[in-house]
Amino acid sequence: MTPHRSVETLRWVGDQNGHLVIIDQTRLPTQVVEIELRDVEAVWEAIRSLRVRGAPAIGIAAAYGVVLGLQESGEDEADVWARLDAVTAWLATSRPTAVNLCWALQRLQEVALGHRGQGPASLRAALLTAARALHEEDRDICRAIGRHGGPLLADGSGVLTHCNAGGLATADYGTALAVIFAAHEAGRHLQVYVDETRPLLQGARLTVWELQQRGIDVTLICDSTAAQVMRERRVQAVITGADRIAANGDVANKIGTYQVALAAAAHELPFYVAAPTSTFDLSLASGEQIPIEQRDPAEITHGFGRQIAPEGTAVYNPAFDVTPARLIRAIVCEKGVIQPVTQASIAQCLNPSSATS
């Protein structure tokens, strides 16, 4: 296993006429390949195809996508604004569940509004600056999540995680994995069990890879083995990322998260979620309102380069599920640890002044 720490999840090359470079995550772990995204169509495709994935990372990719989308937009201010609206609206359709995508696009639109009337060149420069800031900020957020969450994991304990909420899902360092990394860096020995995470195997392909690179003990299991691992007392805690969190604390995350949370509850194990505050969508009262992406049946029936189900098999392939707040012991964000998980505690953490007024 050669370490690839020099490869970044995403990086922008050049000025506002530059381009985005990402690791093509669909080719990990057997191939570490960077690809160049030189127009907004390529960014949209990369997000849709999960070449770049993870709620924070797709927010950053989309922000750079806006920059790419305006490169050829000319010098007519009205044209540029029309193009900005079109590009952001279109990027928002690449994946529906992760709210960080919309959050990042909205942030760039706000920056644009602040530069209205200053000319297209100024606007394009400002958007790149904003995308870079969002990217840089995510690094700090991930470190803060690690700092707040690390103490939740005891020395010598086993931890189970699902999907990939690591450096590959963010600017770097991750959300759920940031908590594991921080505990590891603090000298605590952990045994991490990773669900392979069908259908696209982000756990097997990405999370195992990231943990190996950092020298953390990792064991791969099938998704269906999680409850057995708990029953055998091999793990003492579960931690996952999130794609969207409703105002009441219900969490949308990779399909299978809910099942793991139920198993954790049955074994009286703490189930933690780690996510930046940009993952909260306070406009939704509960998880029932979170849109759930339905994906191609072929991800299941032909997922390993080989047909594994009969022709014409009907498939139900939701990409996410919703874990109710009552199953979540705490949510770790860059501002701290939200515990218990309630509408009030979330509001208090996200906006302390308004919540106490």
Place this chain on the structure above:
Amino acid sequence: MTPHRSVETLRWVGDQNGHLVIIDQTRLPTQVVEIELRDVEAVWEAIRSLRVRGAPAIGIAAAYGVVLGLQESGEDEADVWARLDAVTAWLATSRPTAVNLCWALQRLQEVALGHRGQGPASLRAALLTAARALHEEDRDICRAIGRHGGPLLADGSGVLTHCNAGGLATADYGTALAVIFAAHEAGRHLQVYVDETRPLLQGARLTVWELQQRGIDVTLICDSTAAQVMRERRVQAVITGADRIAANGDVANKIGTYQVALAAAAHELPFYVAAPTSTFDLSLASGEQIPIEQRDPAEITHGFGRQIAPEGTAVYNPAFDVTPARLIRAIVCEKGVIQPVTQASIAQCLNPSSATS
């Protein structure tokens, strides 16, 4: 989808010098291939490699394996008996969890004892007769399971199953699927959700195929989607097979069954198990004593002709788990429906005279 109803899970061709023919289940559903097993080594390999699998079917295969193992054993009675002991002991090592394997081998040994002193030719003929009887009996048992269990599934309801407990796991007709088939034949419309069942995908490859052949509505899901399907009220019951059932009703079955049972309990859905009485092992007080087969890590890391985890990944790959009796609403066997599932009700069903004495 061409129906292949003429293909049998197992069939014996010829007299005691004949051979066994099985469907190679590792090649389903894309290829329907029969293979000939002409010696006991081939039977052992076919069981170990899951070319023939499912607790009742491997019992039948092992019985025929004994017949094959004695074909070249000569005319010296002592040699034949030594060979019988060696063959049965060796076949028992092919897979450790399903007790039907040992049960079938034991039954053949009892038949052999009844023919002691009658000469090798008579013994070989008697063993083939016993293997054929066991095979034929399994057909009747499966139909009886269907008859007893069918009424548990209501018209218009959704049913979830895990792994394959169908005709391919038995002489024909199945155990868990027998219940579904019988309900379907009684005119009740069912929507069946099938867990793909990693790592070897018996659900995707075998169960979907069997349900399609009978014209039953079937939807394939990832194992991690089972709880979500329950949450959405798409299913009203769960039914699986079993590989070994302890005296107290704890059930060993394909890895992931326990997780599904926990999810069913959380959604207050009935979880049923269907299995012949040969699956009960009353010598074990509880499921904790059931030996659990550990299988090759490559089933997870390289399962579909493609490497899906980094080199050197540590893997935990138990083939089975144990679902405690408290999570099981009823066990359907050929003698009837055991409900509630307790040591007393099991003893009463399996041996009514001794239990009431």
